[in-house]
Amino acid sequence: MFRRTTPKIEGINPVSELRKIKIGGVEQWLLIRGENINNPLLLLVHGGPGAAQIGFNRDYQQDLEKHFIVVNWDQRGAGLSYSKKVPVETMNIKQFLHDLIDVTVYLKEEFQKEKIILVGHSWGSLLGMLAIHNYSEHYIHYFGVSQVVSMSIAEALSYDLLVERAIERNHEEAVKKLKEIGKPPWDHLKSDRIHQKYTEELGGGISHDGKLIKDFVKKLIKSKEYTLFDLARQVKGQLFSMKTMITELREFDLNNEVQLVHVPVTMIMGRHDLTVPHQPTLEFFEKLQSPNKEWVFFEQSAHSPNYEELEKFTQKIIETINSS
Numbered sequence: 001m002f003r004r005t006t007p008k009i010e011g012i013n014p015v016s017e018l019r020k021i022k023i024g025g026v027e028q029w030l031l032i033r034g035e036n037i038n039n040p041l042l043l044l045v046h047g048g049p050g051a052a053q054i055g056f057n058r059d060y061q062q063d064l065e066k067h068f069i070v071v072n073w074d075q076r077g078a079g080l081s082y083s084k085k086v087p088v089e090t091m092n093i094k095q096f097l098h099d100l101i102d103v104t105v106y107l108k109e110e111f112q113k114e115k116i117i118l119v120g121h122s123w124g125s126l127l128g129m130l131a132i133h134n135y136s137e138h139y140i141h142y143f144g145v146s147q148v149v150s151m152s153i154a155e156a157l158s159y160d161l162l163v164e165r166a167i168e169r170n171h172e173e174a175v176k177k178l179k180e181i182g183k184p185p186w187d188h189l190k191s192d193r194i195h196q197k198y199t200e201e202l203g204g205g206i207s208h209d210g211k212l213i214k215d216f217v218k219k220l221i222k223s224k225e226y227t228l229f230d231l232a233r234q235v236k237g238q239l240f241s242m243k244t245m246i247t248e249l250r251e252f253d254l255n256n257e258v259q260l261v262h263v264p265v266t267m268i269m270g271r272h273d274l275t276v277p278h279q280p281t282l283e284f285f286e287k288l289q290s291p292n293k294e295w296v297f298f299e300q301s302a303h304s305p306n307y308e309e310l311e312k313f314t315q316k317i318i319e320t321i322n323s324s
Helices: 093-111 123-134 151-168 172-181 189-201 212-222 228-251 278-287 310-322
Strands: 015-023 026-034 041-045 069-074 116-121 139-145 265-270 293-298
Touching (some): 026 093, 041 123, 093 123, 123 139, 139 310, 151 278, 212 228, 278 293
Parallel strands (some): 116 139
Antiparallel strands (some): 026 069
């Protein structure tokens, strides 16, 4: 309860450890797990900003651990890497990209790998795309899950689609509240929370069935990787990260940054996602030049296809890497 740990793994040359390293002047935490250290490295870049996943992700990645060294990284200002000492001025996209590359190089050197596999989810997918664009030499393959292109475009489209769905389903309260807050961008978090509330209620949020957040919370409470004190750190980190980065994120558009990458790309999008509706991402994908690219819809998912259709997601990664 008061000591962080991670269960040992049985296997040939297994690795299972929590590791604190200094990245960009800030102490940041990695969870490194795999049945064989000779397997390829796979780095998961979480969403948010601030939605750290070391505290709950172990149960979701057990099959991946049979094929890869799976690394979860709690980004600066998030989860185990949250601290009041994190300088506010370092909470920006440029610094996070540098952090991602530093983590990548550290892992490559530590496990003697030439390249690694990168998986970015939501906000993490924006970082992932920038990483393979600017530092392609480090990566074997990139999986963009619920790929963000422009937060402002996603929010505006999300709002319109949400109002449309609320009207279709005669959800009068949702229609009323959404029209009261008006179209984004919003000046305060209350409007964002109202939008998120109805995104969840109408099946387009974190998960299509609305159950995933409760599952995350249960796993966080029982977590061996997080102590009870770390649960508070998780919440504080999410609030801190979003508050410090929201303005820059709303101004950022991947269309202006990336047109060509030299790494194979797989986009995985939930069919029912109303948090990051797929159309702007599809338009970006169609223009993107890459050695090989694939678009995959997960038909039963909203914003978290990597959790909602876990078996399909796991098999997609394994099959894609094995065939490359």
